[in-house]
Amino acid sequence: MATHPDRFAGISYTWPGGEPVGPIGPDFDVAQVVLVGTVLDPVAAERELRPVFGGRNLCVTRVPFSEAELAGVRRGLAPADQPAGRGSLQPGVYLIVTHEFAGRVLVGVVVVDGGMYRRLIDADGGRGIIDVQAVARPVG
Numbered sequence: 001m002a003t004h005p006d007r008f009a010g011i012s013y014t015w016p017g018g019e020p021v022g023p024i025g026p027d028f029d030v031a032q033v034v035l036v037g038t039v040l041d042p043v044a045a046e047r048e049l050r051p052v053f054g055g056r057n058l059c060v061t062r063v064p065f066s067e068a069e070l071a072g073v074r075r076g077l078a079p080a081d082q083p084a085g086r087g088s089l090q091p092g093v094y095l096i097v098t099h100e101f102a103g104r105v106l107v108g109v110v111v112v113d114g115g116m117y118r119r120l121i122d123a124d125g126g127r128g129i130i131d132v133q134a135v136a137r138p139v140g
Contacts (some may be wrong), residue, residue: 001036005067007045010037010100032056037063037101064103065129073105073130074098076123092116095133108133 001008012035020031034056038045046060077096095108109116112134124130 001067005071007040007066008036008038009063009065009067009070009103011035012101033059035059035061035101037061039063039066061101063101065127067100069127070098070100070103070105070129073123073125073127076125077105077107077119094135103129104131105129106131106133109135111136 001011014033014035015031016033017031034053036045036049036058038060039062042060042062046058049058049060074096077093092110093107094110095106097106097108098104099106107120107130109120109132112132120130120132
């Protein structure tokens with residue numbers, strides 16, 4: 001999926017019967033479900049991914065935005081002189097969490113003022129991807 005960020009977003013593993021405890025044995029994969037998000041038709045994407053995941057339980061679901069689109073939003077939140085990544089947030093931004101299956105990027109900011117609001121709008125590109133969580137708002 002990393003080779004096609006324009007087509008996929010999100011991979012998650014779950015165990016419908018509860019997460020296994022104890023040593024991993026031969027039945028470990030039997031009860032495991034792999035969830036993959038795609039912006040493509042889920043049936044077509046599942047056919048493409050089935051050989052990659054073999055006999056595992058695979059669930060492919062449609063997501064609103066690809067990893068490439070979400071990464072573009074995250075890059076827009078990094079300072080212009082630094083690549084997006086851990087420890088490279090714009091001043092005033094303390095948290096960025098991507099929810100691939102929801103197609104959202106949660107951005108924690110210290111204060112939402114006019115300048116911060118414009119930076120968030122620019123990063124989002126008007127797509128409604130960013131959810132803002134502010135610690136404070138200006139008074140007055």
